[in-house]
Amino acid sequence: MLCAKCLKDKKNIEFSPGQRRLRGWKICKRCAADYQNEWRRNNPEKSWDTKRKSLLKNPKRLIAYQARLRSTQHNVPFSLTEYDFEIPEYCPVLGIELKHSEGRATDSSPSLDRIIPKMGYVPSNVRVISWRANRIKADGTAEEHDKIAAYMRKGVD
Numbered sequence: 001m002l003c004a005k006c007l008k009d010k011k012n013i014e015f016s017p018g019q020r021r022l023r024g025w026k027i028c029k030r031c032a033a034d035y036q037n038e039w040r041r042n043n044p045e046k047s048w049d050t051k052r053k054s055l056l057k058n059p060k061r062l063i064a065y066q067a068r069l070r071s072t073q074h075n076v077p078f079s080l081t082e083y084d085f086e087i088p089e090y091c092p093v094l095g096i097e098l099k100h101s102e103g104r105a106t107d108s109s110p111s112l113d114r115i116i117p118k119m120g121y122v123p124s125n126v127r128v129i130s131w132r133a134n135r136i137k138a139d140g141t142a143e144e145h146d147k148i149a150a151y152m153r154k155g156v157d
């Protein structure tokens, strides 16, 4: 089969089955990869790797991005940009120092908390707390957390 780009006669396995056709012609895997690399070079801001690196360097952009993913999971509104919130030095709940880590989130990683969960990630409804505080808070109400605390204290008396 002839490749539409390099015009060389290539074996079938040198074409990927899902490859789109160009006027009935297919493009070989090698040329498709070249096209993709060229596209990445011409669109550096769109390539995932560049995006990932810029996210890891900018904690606010990263947590806004993660919040956008969660908003789809939880089916809640999202209208945040990295400029809509500040990361405090210490977690307002637990008092631990907030530290951005480039790998996995740790207890002290900053994370966006929805004050009223169902209102979603909108500028007036978020604040930054530690990942640990956010995890503990989860979707419990203040009353429920009071009860949990009372329960836990009763256990050690």
Ligand SMILES: [Zn+2]
Binding pocket: 003, 004, 005, 006, 007, 008, 027, 028, 029, 030, 031
């Ligand atoms: Zn080719």
